[in-house]
Structure formats: C-alpha cells, structure tokens
Amino acid sequence: MGRHSVKAPAKRPGRALILSLIAAFAVVGIVASGVFLWVGGHLNPLFAAAESGCLEREQLVVIADTSIAPALADIAKDFDEASETCVETVVKPQDSADTAAVVASGGVDADAWVPESSVWVDRMSATAASLGQTAPDVEVGEPIAATPVVFAAAATKAAEIASAPVTWTRVLGGALPTILPNPEASSASLAGLLALRGHSSPDDPRQFAGAMIELGKSIPASTSAAFGALSTAPQPSVVVTTEAQVAGFNLDDPAETLVAAYPADGTVLVEYPLVRLPARSGGDAGGATADGVADAAETRAALLAAFEKAARSDTDRLSAAGFRAGDGTGTIDVPGLAADGPAVAAADLDAAAQLEILRAWAVLTLRSRMLAVIDVSGSMEEPAENGLRRIDIFQQAAIGAMEKFSGEVEMGVWVFSTARNGDVDWEDLSPIAPLADLAHKQEIGGIIQSLPSRLGGATGLYDTTLAAVQRVRESYDPEKVNSVLLITDGRNEDENGIDLDTLLAELAKIDDPSKPVPVIMIGFGPDTDLAAMQRIAQATKGAAYSASKPEDLGTVLVDALSQRTCRPNCG
Structure with missing residues (x-):
C-alpha cells in the first residue's frame, strides 16, 4: 500500500x-x-x-515531471492529511517526454499529469497522430508553477563569463560557448531555442539555422550530463536550463555550485500546468453499478480540483524547490539564484513555433554520412573578385564549414579533375569515417591544406558524380543520412567521359528508393553550369546551389543541411 x-x-x-x-x-x-x-x-x-x-481510500494518481515531482509529493502528503475525505494522492515522477509517449498510446492510468511545459501536450497529440490514433481528450489547466530559462555557469567561472553581458545575441554570434541539452527531451532547451530565434535576424533565417548547427555539435543526453560537462569544457561555458534545474542541482550539495545567469536581452518562462487525463479505471470495479462508477469519477474530479488548488497555493514548498508562481512572480531563497528572478517579462511560448523548431533541429542534427568531392581542376588557380585564388577562398570556407559538423557526422574526401589516375577522374584521399575520430578529422584538415598542390587538369564532373553516388551506396548505412557533397568551380570538360544525358540515365538505372543518396552540388564561381547541376540534383533528390561570393559557401552549406526533409520539393 x-x-x-x-x-x-x-x-x-x-x-x-x-x-x-x-x-x-x-x-x-x-x-x-x-x-x-x-x-x-x-x-x-x-x-x-x-x-x-x-x-x-479514494486514490488520486498524478504523474509529474521529475523536476517538480518531489515538491508535489510533499504537497500531496499535507493535502491528504488535511483532507476531510479519505484520500491517498500518489505522485509518480516521470520525464515529460516519456509520459507524452505513453499518453499518446493510450497506455496511462492516472488522473492528471504535470508536464514541464504545455508543449508536451502538443507533442503528445502529434505523436498520437503519427501512430494513427486519435489523441486522448485532455484538459490543460492553469500553471501550478513556472520557472524562467536561464544560463547556468560553474560558480568559479561566473565572473569571467559575466565580463560581457550574457545574452542570446552572444550565443547567436558564437561568442558565448553554450551547451544545449537535447531539446527533444528538455523543455528548457526547446524554449531556449525559441528565445534564440526571437533574437536572430528576421531577414536571415540562416543565422538561426547556423546557430542550431553549432549547438548541435555536441548534444548532452540530459541536463545533469550538461552540468557535468561544464567542468571539462575547454573554455568557460554555460548550459541552457531553468532556475528550477539549477536549484535542484545546488540543493543536492554538489562539490561546486552553479550560478544562474539571466539573459540581459530577455527570457521565457517554462510553465507546469495540471493536465486532466481521461477517466481512469480506478482499480477493480467488479460489481459496481454505472451510478457507482460515475460517483467515483465525480469524487476524484472534486479531489483533483482541490489538490490543484492546494498545489498552486503552497508557494512556500514550491519556492523552496526553486519554482516561482505560475505567472513567474515570487521570491526564491536558493543558492545560485536571484531572489526576484528575471526583470524582463517572459515571452509567449508558442507551442506551434516550438514544434516547428523541434522539426528543424531534428533535420540539422541528423547523423550524416557524407562523401565530400572537391574540384581541383586547373581553373581553381584563377583569382576571384577579392584577388585571392579560388582554391584559397575554398580552403578558408572549407575549414569554417568543417567546424560546423558534429562528431556524429561521418565524412570521406575525394578530389577530382581529369585523368588523375589513368583514365579515372577522381582520387580517393580519405575513407568515410566519423569526425569524432580526431586522427580522421586531422587527416581531412591536412587534405584541405594540401589542395593547392593538387591542382591541374580539366573538370571531370559527370564521371566523378556517378562514381561518388555508387561508392556511397556500396557502403550504405540505413541509420544515417547518406549523401554526396560536390563542390566545383566549373562545368564538365571531360571529352572522353560520359555526357549529361548518359549520367542522368545511369543515375535513374541505379536509383534505389530504399537507399537514397542525394547529391548536394555547390557551384563555386561564375563559370559553373548551374542548369546541369540542378538536373543532377533533381535526379538524386538533392539540391544545387550557386556560391558566387567567398562568404556564400558557408551559407549554402547551412541551406543544404536545413532542407533535407523537404527534398525533392524544396523551394
């Protein structure tokens, strides 16, 4: 019992x-x-x-997010003792992501759910739809408590981090090293991404996408793992989290406490609503009449309303655990937190916008397996508009682009021109392997540095493209996004190789919907054959881009990554 x-x-x-x-x-x-x-x-x-x-006893079952469950359990104990009805309120801690999945499948037997943010209710409905089921009929009440999104820093590093204003704008620009727990499991991270998007340029969506790629280079599985990473970070860093998460960490008497840094350019609130779930069975109802079942449901509903009121009113217990009132107000006396919290009013957490961001995050952080194919024809020695050689500009862009990839990405490198190895136009310089392998990443860096010494010949574009697609498909990994990233400054010049129509026919012949290998083509410079690139991209359900300026290469890389889910119908 x-x-x-x-x-x-x-x-x-x-x-x-x-x-x-x-x-x-x-x-x-x-x-x-x-x-x-x-x-x-x-x-x-x-x-x-x-x-x-x-x-x-009449039993109430409340599933609560693990961050607030301990405080609610204490409140439930007092509620049961003070109630004039014989009631047992059971608070079951469970991560909101797990509860959302269980509720979506119809497998939960509880009276209420207190998730970390109402966005989990929308995700529950989306999950139910993906399962081909009707979402359970739930009722979302007013927040019992709330906690603002903050940046957590190790106490010993706080002064150094605060030497400049701690802002979302600094995160966007890469000036504030930031650790983001997986937003697919963390409401704070998802809300933080919404705040981050709110401070990005509305005229340049690539800025926000680029920031997400940077944040996705290393993704801690949990907030506690992110807190642990602060001590080993190569430079003073912050974790996107909430006041309540910082409070929970500090109240456990850690070796080093955390300090909450409040974004100077505004923040958002994560709210904890009480969500009423469909009527549960209530145990063994054998022999009970319809009126008896209805009376029991009515009694539980009344008790649940009373418990909700008691929970919302018990500000002492909630604030002691690091929570503020449902509207974000209230005073907290917990080490590492400001007594009165953020002065900036919280923004509205648009659930639809959060789900949109979550979908974009899933695309940008997909585990990828990519063969990079680089043009080293003689024309790459020609000067660009700024006086640098095309190959010099590519080197700079490639080094910056490499830093955007996470360790989850696997990459190999080919170079191509014409007749590099007898009649073969391409040269395999590095196999497809994880960038998490430091030796492999350094090998690719060395290849990029060596490119000027490899220049020569014409552009053997079509033969190389076909061979690259065949190579990626030969070693296809169904758990990853398999693709070819081809960068060229010109058009096909191999008179002894296949023509465009033959290439397209061969690509159609080897096409396998169960093993898609999109070709992402980036034309670098004014001489590229964009029309041919577009036809190749269409045939492989990839994309073609023109990077006519030195700074465009990084931009089109972000585009190529962020449009993966829309292919072959990207705009």
Missing part, C-alpha cells in the same frame, strides 16, 4: 463480536444524528478522516 494506507488487523478469535459492536454503534449513529457510518458496505466520507483510520 502507498502513503497513509492502513493494514488490516490480523484475524483472531472474537472478530465477529467486534463487527457486531460496530454494527450496533452504526445504528446508534443513525438514530442520534441522522448520519451513518456504513451504507451498502461503503464508508461515509464524513467519517473518512477519523483518527481511527480509513477502511477505504
């Missing part, structure tokens, strides 16, 4: 006499006061809280 349960006394001689005396006193109660203890075998609620104990 759970909290406040009473064990049945051991069976012993004389129990029948005791039961007879109870029945007799029941009759006296009926005559004397018009109320009764037993009716049809059920305990009257008026006597439920009698000090003699409860013979039958």
